[in-house]
Amino acid sequence: MGRLKYLAGLAAALVLFSGMRAGAAEPALSAKSAALLSGATGAVLWERQGREPLPMASTTKIMTALLALEAAEDLGDPVVTITQEMTQVEGSSMGLLPGDQISLSGLAAGMLLSSGNDAANAAALFLDGSLEAFAQRMNQRAQDLGLTGTHFVTPSGLDDEGHCSTAVDLGLLAREALRLPAFLELCSSRTWEAAWAEPEKTVTLENHNRLLGSYDGCLGVKTGYTQKAGRCLVSAARREGVLLIAVTLDAPDDWEDHKALLDYGFSQVERYRLRGERWETALPVAGGEREQVKITGELGEVFALAPGDRDSLELQAVLPRFLYAPVGAGETVGELRALLDGAVVSSVPLQAAEDCPSP
Missing domain, CATH: 3.40.710.10 (DD-peptidase/beta-lactamase superfamily)
Structure with a gap:
């Protein structure tokens, strides 16, 4: 897989999921x-x-x-x-x-x-x-x-x-x-x-x-x-x-x-999903009938975060620099990841949204 691509502003791309738990009272402890x-x-x-x-x-x-x-x-x-x-x-x-x-x-x-x-x-x-x-x-x-x-x-x-x-x-x-x-x-x-x-x-x-x-x-x-x-x-x-x-x-x-x-x-703990229903980009294709194909990913997965961790998230698209024809619609070509301190907390496959046959 090719170069890793980071996207800024992930906090703005998050939406709080309605299934979040209700908060609890602060703990009463014996500890000094x-x-x-x-x-x-x-x-x-x-x-x-x-x-x-x-x-x-x-x-x-x-x-x-x-x-x-x-x-x-x-x-x-x-x-x-x-x-x-x-x-x-x-x-x-x-x-x-x-x-x-x-x-x-x-x-x-x-x-x-x-x-x-x-x-x-x-x-x-x-x-x-x-x-x-x-x-x-x-x-x-x-x-x-x-x-x-x-x-x-x-x-x-x-x-x-x-x-x-x-x-x-x-x-x-x-x-x-x-x-x-x-x-x-x-x-x-x-x-x-x-x-x-x-x-x-x-x-x-x-x-x-x-x-x-x-x-x-x-x-x-x-x-x-x-x-x-x-x-x-x-x-x-x-x-x-x-x-x-x-x-x-x-x-x-x-x-x-x-x-x-x-x-x-x-x-x-708060539960989030990425805002919107789909993530889209395009990749160039070598040896195909078209110069590039659209790449998409579904963004419905819900993941949990500790309070305050939201602003530390990074969104990372793992994709090759280009594809070789033929490429079929629905073919998985990469992955979109939400990372927290380098660990993957959520990921979705990225797939070709259209066919690109060889000439």
């Missing part, structure tokens, strides 16, 4: 800080003290696992030999012992499902030699992502002076992490078979996220708790192609908070 974001654009759809820096416990491991999985892709998923230093950390664990050997991606699984502090420290020490050096890597990535309210000190999320983030920043971090297929696969799994190279064994890891399997469309992400941070949770859910990310910090009733946040977000 909360935010709801569009997973497609990162737009903040709702927040309460969402930009206040607070301790974030093991939701820290979103960054640690992201960096570990990216390194695993770049380095061919190396096997890590566990040292005494790697296991000398309190709190939750995936059960690593000195002398164990496990892949870097296996450590990421231990972080995201078992919330293993040992797995987080092991990945940090393997990649950068010290926890301090790995924290620099974390903070550089946070800076690159524009997470201005975030500062990392520990890879595990154990409390330390200056270790903090915001609900909005954690939502943006989760959005970035969910773009990595390996991260999405792990965080959305209720269980995972982690394979040790030494001793040779397989351990079933269980995800701590209660929303998996109980909330329609939930993709998991990361839980967290320390006495200082309280209960922290980052979750994501996708329905009708709409991805929402919810974050709560210091939330005694975090599971119910997230159901309320996500329910609220999905209640605000």
